[in-house]
Amino acid sequence: xxxxxxxxxxxxxxxxxxxxxxxxxxxxxxxxxxxxxxxxxxxxxxxxxxxxxxxxxxxxxxxxxxxxxxxxxxxxxxxxxxxxxxxxxxxxxxxxxxxxxxxxxxxxxxxxxxxxxxxxxxxxxxxxxxxxxxxxxxxxxxxxxxxxxxxxxxxxxxxxxxxxx
Numbered sequence: 637x638x639x640x641x642x643x644x645x646x647x648x649x650x651x652x653x654x655x656x657x658x659x660x661x662x663x664x665x666x667x668x669x670x671x672x673x674x675x676x677x678x679x680x681x682x683x684x685x686x687x688x689x690x691x692x693x694x695x696x697x698x699x700x701x702x703x704x705x706x707x708x709x710x711x712x713x714x715x716x717x718x719x720x721x722x723x724x725x726x727x728x729x730x731x732x733x734x735x736x737x738x739x740x741x742x743x744x745x746x747x748x749x750x751x752x753x754x755x756x757x758x759x760x761x762x763x764x765x766x767x768x769x770x771x772x773x774x775x776x777x778x779x780x781x782x783x784x785x786x787x788x789x790x791x792x793x794x795x796x797x798x799x800x801x
Contacts, residue, residue, distance in 0.1 A: 701730035706782035
């Protein structure tokens with residue numbers, strides 16, 4: 637059951653703390669009713685160097701969002717198709733409505749290098765400072781559990797293959 641045809645366009649809207657962080661066009665690759673898969677070029681202006689990876693113009697992101705899970709997994713490749721790795725965002729479950737994929741970022745992130753030698757938990761300090769644990773303890777608990785699950789999967793022999801396949 638597909639909620640949209642493959643290669644149809646939509647807009648990804650990423651919010652954080654009630655404000656739109658970024659919005660960008662993406663091609664709908666698949667929607668099985670639970671997981672929405674989109675593909676988009678690097679949407680921010682210029683290069684973003686995190687120290688452990690650089691996102692730059694020409695990079696292509698295949699992004700996996702779930703309506704029933706508290707995370708998104710973004711497979712990052714160069715324009716030539718070389719895998720850089722996976723950038724995982726801890727989010728509230730995604731909502732697809734009126735051509736927009738709505739995603740609320742909850743600060744926690746995980747980076748997994750292409751060879752899976754680096755599995756890095758990111759922005760735990762931002763998460764603590766966000767005050768989510770005080771405002772919405774159930775959401776905070778779900779967010780931490782999602783990060784733990786992503787890290788557990790990343791460290792298995794299969795990695796994200798079962799999740800994304």
